[in-house]
Amino acid sequence: MNYDIIIIGAGPSGLTAGIYAARAKAKVLIVNEGSVGGQMVLTHQIENYPGVESISGYQLSKIMRKQAKTFGCDIKTGVELTKISLEGDVKSIEIDSKETFTAKSIIIASGGRSRSLNVKGENEFKGRGISYCATCDGDFYQNMEIIVVGGGNSALEEAVSLTKYASKVTIIHQFDHFQGYQHAIDEAKANPKINFLLESKIVEFLGTEKVEKVKVENLKTGEINEMSIAGVFIFIGYVPQTERFKGIIELNQWGEIIVDENLQTNQKGVFAAGDARVTRTRQITTAVADGTVAALRAVDFINQK
Amino acid sequence: MVLGTNLKHIATAAQHNEVINNNENVMICCGRMGPMCIPVYDIMEDLEEEYPHVAFYDMPFDSPEAHVIRNAPECSSFMGLPFTVYYKNGKLVKATSSIQSKAQITSILNEKLA
Ligand SMILES: Cc1cc2nc3c(=O)[nH]c(=O)nc-3n(C[C@H](O)[C@H](O)[C@H](O)COP(=O)(O)OP(=O)(O)OC[C@H]3O[C@@H](n4cnc5c(N)ncnc54)[C@H](O)[C@@H]3O)c2cc1C
Numbered sequence: 001m002n003y004d005i006i007i008i009g010a011g012p013s014g015l016t017a018g019i020y021a022a023r024a025k026a027k028v029l030i031v032n033e034g035s036v037g038g039q040m041v042l043t044h045q046i047e048n049y050p051g052v053e054s055i056s057g058y059q060l061s062k063i064m065r066k067q068a069k070t071f072g073c074d075i076k077t078g079v080e081l082t083k084i085s086l087e088g089d090v091k092s093i094e095i096d097s098k099e100t101f102t103a104k105s106i107i108i109a110s111g112g113r114s115r116s117l118n119v120k121g122e123n124e125f126k127g128r129g130i131s132y133c134a135t136c137d138g139d140f141y142q143n144m145e146i147i148v149v150g151g152g153n154s155a156l157e158e159a160v161s162l163t164k165y166a167s168k169v170t171i172i173h174q175f176d177h178f179q180g181y182q183h184a185i186d187e188a189k190a191n192p193k194i195n196f197l198l199e200s201k202i203v204e205f206l207g208t209e210k211v212e213k214v215k216v217e218n219l220k221t222g223e224i225n226e227m228s229i230a231g232v233f234i235f236i237g238y239v240p241q242t243e244r245f246k247g248i249i250e251l252n253q254w255g256e257i258i259v260d261e262n263l264q265t266n267q268k269g270v271f272a273a274g275d276a277r278v279t280r281t282r283q284i285t286t287a288v289a290d291g292t293v294a295a296l297r298a299v300d301f302i303n304q305k
Numbered sequence: 306m307v308l309g310t311n312l313k314h315i316a317t318a319a320q321h322n323e324v325i326n327n328n329e330n331v332m333i334c335c336g337r338m339g340p341m342c343i344p345v346y347d348i349m350e351d352l353e354e355e356y357p358h359v360a361f362y363d364m365p366f367d368s369p370e371a372h373v374i375r376n377a378p379e380c381s382s383f384m385g386l387p388f389t390v391y392y393k394n395g396k397l398v399k400a401t402s403s404i405q406s407k408a409q410i411t412s413i414l415n416e417k418l419a
Contacts, residue, residue: 041344
């Protein structure tokens with residue numbers, strides 16, 4: 001099937017791009033791998049989106065999705081991008097190894113996701129001792145000993161919040177210093193339930209039904225020790241979801257998409273918006289602004305053809 | 306007490322019993338309105354049309370009535386929300402813990418609730 005514009009990603013940038021492009025009478029398809037709303041649905045309460053005093057990320061996502069659909073966007077969610085061709089005048093994508101769609105222009109709005117450790121046992125024990133969300137799963141660990149992995153603000157703040165439940169929290173971090181704000185570091189250090197294992201990393205999760213132990217490597221000596229543990233919370237930052245475009249679209253050293261002032265990538269007619277592109281500020285407001293610009297420039301591009 | 310999703314809701318243990326006994330194939334996501342649970346509700350909403358022979362429901366994890374799922378032996382090792390359970394002819398045939406992808410969910414539906 002042919003479209004004017006295909007948007008990859010249905011976070012705030014992709015949905016906004018859809019709204020603007022469809023309102024400009026372009027035929028638009030939005031394809032999304034995860035949940036509509038992207039990282040917005042991870043946000044319990046959004047209080048810095050102008051015009052709305054307070055709203056859950058879930059609700060805001062539902063409204064944006066409805067707006068995009070009302071203006072005529074086709075939206076396919078929970079799909080996997082299996083092939084992509086961005087060169088030339090006709091761009092194409094294949095989803096779920098089944099359906100192929102073509103378009104004159106593509107907007108990449110694939111955002112970011114939390115980084116995983118990528119070590120043995122991580123996938124197997126997700127939800128059985130491995131978690132990425134303290135508010136979701138903290139209360140399963142009442143009076144148990146747990147590990148928090150990471151050294152930024154999220155790891156430090158979540159470690160403190162997890163001491164409400166756990167009897168002991170060990171923060172494991174690969175460096176000898178933390179990347180968080182000083183007040184977050186001070187708060188974690190002052191908490192009697194928190195202790196630290198620096199210059200160390202988890203190399204394997206062990207257990208039968210759930211995580212029982214982890215193997216921890218001392219990065220200074222190379223020594224590996226086993227630690228008995230009830231649970232591990234992982235907060236090691238976010239990465240742009242751009243692996244799929246490597247080698248096709250120009251990326252910087254952190255995997256962020258390089259764009260010009262019109263948000264166009266090195267491929268003509270291919271634009272990028274939101275957290276996936278090179279930018280210092282990653283917010284819903286900046287994502288929707290990007291979605292607007294990318295959609296209008298994509299419409300200009302197809303009208304010039 | 307029900308969740309604010311667009312799915313059909315189960316509020317009580319009695320209703321849970323009714324749903325699993327009156328439908329051949331049932332998928333229930335028992336969770337909260339958090340980042341690990343919402344993606345699963347979203348996928349279920351999307352699948353409702355594609356799997357008309359499956360009844361899709363949610364149930365609030367924090368309700369005392371959700372003991373029917375929380376205390377199921379199949380969920381005994383679970384330590385991550387949501388607890389997602391699949392029933393065929395009233396029998397629990399599969400349970401998963403924490404967030405799942407659409408591919409993981411459809412593979413369970415195709416294998417266990419065909
Ligand atoms: C916990 C948390 C709290 C936050 N709180 C706030 C806040 O209070 N206020 C605020 O302004 N910002 C907040 N943010 C930041 C904000 O959510 C992001 O900046 C914003 O969502 C980025 O939008 P996006 O559309 O660029 O990307 P995303 O929201 O990441 O959406 C990208 C979408 O693209 C999909 N996708 C990725 N790859 C592919 C592919 N290959 N094919 C198809 N689809 C793909 C993803 O599944 C996802 O649905 C928060 C972020 C987090 C993680």
